[in-house]
Amino acid sequence: xxxxxxxxxxxxxxxxxxxxxxxxxxxxxxxxxxxxxxxxxxxxxxxxxxxxxxxxxxxxxxxxxxxxxxxxxxxxxxxxxxxxxxxxxxxxxxxxxxxxxxxxxxxxxxxxxxxxxxxxxxxxxxxxxxxxxxxxxxxxxxxxxxxxxxxxxxxxxxxxxxxxxxxxxxxxxxxxxxxxxxxxxxxxxxxxxxxxx
Ligand code: AMP
Numbered sequence: 001x002x003x004x005x006x007x008x009x010x011x012x013x014x015x016x017x018x019x020x021x022x023x024x025x026x027x028x029x030x031x032x033x034x035x036x037x038x039x040x041x042x043x044x045x046x047x048x049x050x051x052x053x054x055x056x057x058x059x060x061x062x063x064x065x066x067x068x069x070x071x072x073x074x075x076x077x078x079x080x081x082x083x084x085x086x087x088x089x090x091x092x093x094x095x096x097x098x099x100x101x102x103x104x105x106x107x108x109x110x111x112x113x114x115x116x117x118x119x120x121x122x123x124x125x126x127x128x129x130x131x132x133x134x135x136x137x138x139x140x141x142x143x144x145x146x147x148x149x150x151x152x153x154x155x156x157x158x159x160x161x162x163x164x165x166x167x168x169x170x171x172x173x174x175x176x177x178x179x180x181x182x183x184x185x186x187x188x189x190x191x192x193x194x195x196x197x
Contacts (some may be wrong), residue, residue, distance in 0.1 A: 001012045001026055001080040001191070004087070004104060008154045009147065010120040010127075011176045012183060014115065017084045019184050020191075029071055031088075036139075051133050054140050056149030058088060058157060065095040072103065074145040080108075089157045093164050103144065110165040111187060113176035116154035117151060 001024045005013040017028040038046030049059045068086050071077065079186050087093040099144060100107065115123075118139065124147050141150065165171040174186045 001082075001194075002100075002107050003080075003191075004083045004107065004110040004165075005113065006110060006158070006165070006167055006171075007176060008115060008117070008120055008158075009150045010123040011113040011115045012180065013084045013113060015180060016111075016183060016187055017082045020082050020187070023188075024080060026082060027076050028082045028084050029068060029077075029086070030084040031086040032084075033066065034067055034071070035059060035064075054146070056141050056146035056153065060089045061089055061095065064088075065092055065099070068096070069099045072099070087161060088154075090160055093161050107170060109172055109190060110170045111190060112162060112171055112173045113183070114173055115176040119177060120151065121147065129145055 001020075003020070005017050007013050014028070014030060017030070020026070021028050035046070035049050039050045039053070040046070044065060049064070052059050064086055068083070072081060083096075087096050112150075126140055128142050131138050141147070162171060172190045174183060174190065176183055178186070
């Protein structure tokens with residue numbers, strides 16, 4: 001099973017991807033997580049990405065595309081993977097199409113989680129409050145100003161991807177405003193159809 005989870009920041013892509021990891025025993029490939037790990041480990045990619053991420057902007061397409069291509073080549077991706085946070089631009093989607101063709105693998109579905117902007121902001125504020133209450137560390141890009149930039153980047157650069165995948169007949173929309181369990185059920189029914197094809 002090879003999937004893309006699309007949707008704005010805070011739509012629930014990571015949460016839903018986690019459930020699919022268990023269901024299909026395939027890894028979740030989150031470019032945001034990979035980049036945060038690179039920043040924490042002080043790698044070359046991390047040093048280049050930190051300031052960009054702190055502003056809520058996108059890391060260059062070729063950096064993330066190479067990172068994903070290398071990751072897909074690893075053994076645990078042989079049976080499939082869930083892309084979470086990639087692709088985020090049309091150039092990344094084109095790079096992904098080319099790399100999958102070259103690797104001889106096919107996408108099964110592209111799932112768009114649809115959520116209103118006001119709800120995304122509420123969710124970000126709740127995530128920050130919950131993390132602080134639990135004594136955890138808040139992500140440096142989870143603050144109102146940076147979050148506004150992240151939403152803007154999504155609108156300008158990622159939303160056009162929806163048409164890219166719609167034209168290819170691969171896009172399935174799921175209402176992400178519903179409770180987590182209902183969203184998971186809707187995704188499961190989309191994937192059941194893919195599975196039986
Ligand atoms: P996320 O955890 O998916 O919200 O990503 C956090 C941040 O990492 C984003 O705001 C971007 O700065 C960067 N990032 C993650 N994935 C990508 C991507 N596919 N292209 C460009 N930048 C990305």
